Amino acid sequence: EAQVTQNPRYLITVTGKKLTVTCSQNMNHEYMSWYRQDPGLGLRQIYYSMNVEVTDKGDVPEGYKVSRKEKRNFPLILESPSPNQTSLYFCASSLYASGNPSYEQYFGPGTRLTVT
Amino acid sequence: RKEVEQDPGPFNVPEGATVAFNCTYSNSASQSFFWYRQDCRKEPKLLMSVYSSGNEDGRFTAQLNRASQYISLLIRDSKLSDSATYLCVVNRDNDYKLSFGAGTTVTVRA
Numbered sequence A: 001e002a003q004v005t006q007n008p009r010y011l012i013t014v015t016g017k018k019l020t021v022t023c024s025q026n027m028n029h030e031y032m033s034w035y036r037q038d039p040g041l042g043l044r045q046i047y048y049s050m051n052v053e054v055t056d057k058g059d060v061p062e063g064y065k066v067s068r069k070e071k072r073n074f075p076l077i078l079e080s081p082s083p084n085q086t087s088l089y090f091c092a093s094s095l096y097a098s099g100n101p102s103y104e105q106y107f108g109p110g111t112r113l114t115v116t
Numbered sequence B: 001r002k003e004v005e006q007d008p009g010p011f012n013v014p015e016g017a018t019v020a021f022n023c024t025y026s027n028s029a030s031q032s033f034f035w036y037r038q039d040c041r042k043e044p045k046l047l048m049s050v051y052s053s054g055n056e057d058g059r060f061t062a063q064l065n066r067a068s069q070y071i072s073l074l075i076r077d078s079k080l081s082d083s084a085t086y087l088c089v090v091n092r093d094n095d096y097k098l099s100f101g102a103g104t105t106v107t108v109r110a
Helices: none
Strands: A004-007 A010-013 A019-025 A031-038 A042-051 A054-057 A076-078 A087-094 A111-115 B004-006 B011-014 B019-025 B033-038 B045-050 B055-057 B060-065 B070-075 B084-092 B097-100 B104-109
Touching: A004 A087, A010 A019, A019 A031, A019 A087, A019 A111, A042 B097, B004 B084, B011 B019, B019 B084, B019 B104, B033 B060, B033 B070, B045 B055, B045 B060, B070 B084
Parallel strands: A010 A111, B011 B104
Antiparallel strands: A004 A019, A019 A076, A031 A042, A031 A087, A042 A054, A087 A111, B004 B019, B019 B070, B033 B045, B033 B084, B055 B060, B060 B070, B084 B097, B084 B104
16 A cells, blocks of 8 residues: 555654654655644645755754655654644655656655653 | 635535635745645645646536636535545745645534
């Protein structure tokens, strides 16, 4: 089954304790992205990657890191989480062809993170 | 000004009714437009792309008005299962960055 998986689905942690949220897709998609969703603000892009070893900042990258060492995986790292990073996080993937940004994005089930 | 703005609703409609709502976007260079559906904080899923000529998928009709910079979604013969939040999504410039609206919530009642 074609899918995007995220782990963990729920996480409660304390300020400053490093954490990683994993994201994996089995559709051989080039493009992967992380979003956070907060009430009234919609989804905001944190980081995206157009292929292996190619990553770039989205709209709200502060406090986050990513890596893309393999095509299927795109982990999100919070080196020192703070309460303002409490949010619902989604990973997404899609096909990407240079010059054509019109592909459907497939989202993972989401990770609900609480930082106390 | 937000790049994509939507009326948050909620739109409460009876089964069988028609409901329509708009989404405005600020970047006149945007080329790609989509409606996604999101159920109760689950992952968004593509409902339909929006083409310049307008397009229809069953009970759903999407329209694009470039002059006024808005897209619309119309749902005919509403079903209980149409209850969801509908996200307007617009690409920005020529890069692969998408702007999401905060969503319009539709509740269909029996």
